[in-house]
Amino acid sequence: MINIMKFVWNLSIGIGIGFLIMALNALASERSQSMKQIRYKTQAVDGVKIFYREAGDPSRHTVVLLHGFPSSSHMFRDLIPELSGKYHVIAADMPGFGYSDQPPSDQFDYTFDHIAEVMDRFLDSVGVNKYSIYIQDYGSPIGFRLFLRHPERIQAIITQNGNAYEEGLSPFWAESIIPYWKEKSPANEKRVRDLLTLEVTKYQYTQGYSHPEYVSPDSYMFDQMTLDRPGNDVIQLALFYDYQNNVKQYPQWHEALRRYKPPVLAMWGKNDPIFLPAGAEAFKRDVPEAEIHFVDSGHFALEEDSGTISGYILAFLNKKVK
Template sequence: MSVAVHHRTVTVDGHEVFYREAGEPTAPVVVLLHGYPTSSHMFRHLIPALADRYRVIAPDHIGFGQSAMPSAADFPYTFDSLTEITAGLLRELGVDRFAMYVQDYGAPVGWRLALRDPDRITAVISQNGNAYEEGFVKPFWDGVFAYGENPGPATEAPMRGALTLEQTRRQYVNGVPDPSLVSPDNWVHDQALLDRPGNDEIQLGLFRDYLTNVPLYPRLHQYFRDTQVPLLAVWGANDEIFGPAGAEAFRRDLPDAEIHLLDTGHFALESHFADISGLIRAFLGRVLG
């Protein structure tokens, strides 16, 4: 059966937020939160695969994809701000309770939403979306943490290097046994958006702010222990950014967490879409009914 995916925008706090949506308006909601350096484009196949049972909503963060890109001088590019916009979007769309899929940058946004109102979250799917310090893979994070702790020309230079086409491509193909399964359209699309004038300052701002996520982890772990929210961790085990120890750590606070480590990398949907979509459908079917 064909599923209609709508491409829409809504104004939140004066900013146009783009989102993809499919499924019946009265169905249980699943919110898909993308990571860096991509957008809701990463969910282009997953949305129709879930929309026969769920109302699926996938926004582009401000500064990413088709959403507004105010300058770094006009908008505070922090994870708190991205969360405010996401919360505003859900409010505009009348979404009260929802399951969420978090990946990379989508994780700290999703964790903040959960900490604000734990009762709203019906389930969590984490695909290389970190919640534990064990997940940070060195040496990748050394440069990010150095820049966050001591911003300046010396620490900024490696971060600017992360904004290149070579590094964008690497995020997609590193750790993937058969890179031919990953469409080059991904990194070409992402890089075109990264290369927009002024977007470098946006990304540098978020790199600097990433350190604010780690102090939230103890509160997040308490949230896990208190709520025992159903959680599926489906993880690219070869990810050089968020390693498999980050997936396995969920069981420390959520003993019933369902964890699957797949032989792929950071953007696991690109090479293992059938596996991941099947695991998500089975998981949501059990926990949401």
Template sequence: MYALSPRQIALGSILALAASTVLPAPLGAQPVPCECARTAAPVVHYRTADVDGVSIFYREAGPKDAPVVLLLHGFPTSSHMFRNLIPALADRYRVIAPDYPGFGQSAAPDHKAFGYTFARYADLMDGLLGRLGADRYAMYAFDYGAPVGYRLALKHPERVSALVVQNGNAYEEGLGAFWDPIKAYWAEDTPARRAAIGFLVSPEVTKFQYTDGMSDVSRISPDNWVHDQALLDRPGNKDIQLDLFKDYGTNVPLYPKFQAFFREWKPPTLIVWGKNDKIFPAEGARPYLRDLPDAEMHLIDTGHFALEDRGDVIVPLIGEFLDRKLK
């Protein structure tokens, strides 16, 4: 070892500075493209529309002239459930995700003055789409979104360009033990039966829907059930939800008509189903293949809100499916 002279130290500092200095490009030189460039995420717009006197909130993104993808949410959530899916599709599709009355940011009239029924929801969604000039659309049908969407399909079967079904039921095989107290309410509309299903809007059940059957609970943001529960706890909202549990029974007699729509119109269909879901179990997924034998089915190791847990698997499946089927 030997000591460096002051001159050697100074020279070393100069060489190090020179090596770290980026000289300006000569005039006229073309910049080298940066491989790390990123494309900006599509802009999501948050809007409301008056449909038959009801304020309907919806999220919208994507080119106005692109094929439409309609995202129909379930209970107890809203279009909030699609906050990650929307920008993933909006680079090439016009994505519309509404909130039903009593959910999310849409109006929530008193249940004594407004009929909370799936038929009414389908009519309102039809009216919204008319306002937006969306006369043909692929539908993402989840949970409550299935009977809303399939009722919409019965009104305008020619408008459905494709189906993405995610834990959305259309077969009696899919109504398992979870539905027993609700079925009892369908059979006997009494205050006691109504009170007996009040637990379905409790914080425990809301959290259960997001966490039960999930392959990795650490992927599920607690913001989900906190957000949903805050809206469920609004004054009067419990009665809205209990009215809808009662009216869900009107969907079951329509199952044969939903199934006839599948057989007759044969919409291209992708089924991405959380197979561990206790609300709409996999027994409700498989019967679709009776009426849609060409449907693409993926039973995924997750629960009810499958997008929250396995969005990294499901979103590419949806994107690739739509790219093939929507021309």
């Protein structure tokens, strides 16, 4: 009888512990899923509301995603869930892009220097002070300015068609934008204004893609919607003109790479009509250990290769960031 009672007691204890373990596992799984869920937020910086997407556990290493032209954090909609299971991810819309405020150009200085200052204060305001950066297109000059300001904060640089070398500039620049740097004539301004049309926006999302049918029309239509807002054309003209100062800064970026030696991962849509594959290979000149990968895609390679690109990122960060 005593043995039977001991058996029943042990069985009940075992069942209780089993249920407790199941409950704890369920709670952990629920928390993990809630952390992976994208949160949509805004943060005021100097009176400008910055919209951002956030996912993952804030106690983990942060990856800051910096978008390009004419896009926004929307371009990272597929990448964020793939990274947030292991990392804390933040992707903000720069002023004048996406859902962030678009202050009038006579009230806000639309230069890459100023936008980098705003993004720096944004990261401070949301409590991010050590992070890796993912840079694409315009995200590159913003990211490198953050790197020059705070080299100790940036743990790794991940560039996806985020150029930092003159050899990465395709003929597109000489044909469309460089003449505008030399002279703001009506003819040169027209060439630049033509870059703000739906035809050119769609071109950036289809040219060089191995599977253009994978590209959701939502991507370029959303970008065009923000480009078509009243006053946004003036903003984009200012940034096109100011881009020449990015090229002038290239030597500073290269020196910083050589001096601080951050881990670098360059992933390039090799058919990009705007930034050539040579721009990816050039990183090895200043960071010989840089990892270089090419995908058979175009400028916004995430549209069809987010799985491949996220795999490269996860493997890279697993090795380089502790």
